[in-house]
Amino acid sequence: MIEVRNLTKRFASQLAVVDVSLHVGRGETLVLLGTSGCGKTTTLKMINRLIEPTSGFVRVDGVDVRQQPGADLRRRIGYVIQDGGLFPHYTVADAIATVPKLLGWAPADTQQRTLELIAKLQLPETALKRFPAELSGGQRQRVGLARALAARPPVVLMDEPFGALDPFTRRHVRRELFGLSELKETTVVLVTHDVGEALELADRIALMHQGRIVQIGPPDDLLNRPANGFVRDFLDL
């Protein structure tokens, strides 16, 4: 589904990502894990072209992302960031309708999908008219996810999606969201520095350090067969 080949990103003299290659299968959840500044976000943003690579390429469903028109890419790749990334002057309904509108959906279809999503995410219908400042952190997070899932993208990228939440709410929202059947069918790449979160959510983990992947594999592989001392230290084994 997603193929990343030899991706490198240099910002002036800073090498942020160095020769990263990986693939993510359809319906799989891959977690990019690592310390602050190791290149996780830069890698994620090269998948949806928010950042252009210095070298290497990304294919989604066999097509190079550079060859896909922007609207196509946004329909196919949902994006969730910390705290939902909502515009302060958009109501919840406006936020969820963003991509369907961009794709020219009929208003009735958008409304039906919006109602379906807020029911699935257990947001009250009265929230539709509210602005982000009138919601709790957990609600904002769920709205961010509803917005990303609205047009049923086959791929969703998530950057520290639970980062703004307290540990209790974080666990709760995480379980709720990843329990959704919608997400089970979706190919997800999720960035976190939280080991527990990675072990809970990942089908496979790519552990990064200084721009490179140190080890990639199912959580059990990293736990039982850490590639080196860094992996052992990071996972506190």
Ligand SMILES: Nc1ncnc2c1ncn2[C@@H]1O[C@H](COP(=O)(O)OP(=O)(O)OP(=O)(O)O)[C@@H](O)[C@H]1O
């Ligand atoms: N636009 C930019 N210009 C210059 N340097 C950048 C830019 N964006 C990122 N960097 C640098 O590239 C490196 C990787 O950053 P990146 O945001 O990908 O790390 P990260 O692993 O996602 O970190 P965090 O968990 O703190 O968000 C860092 O050293 C960062 O300072």
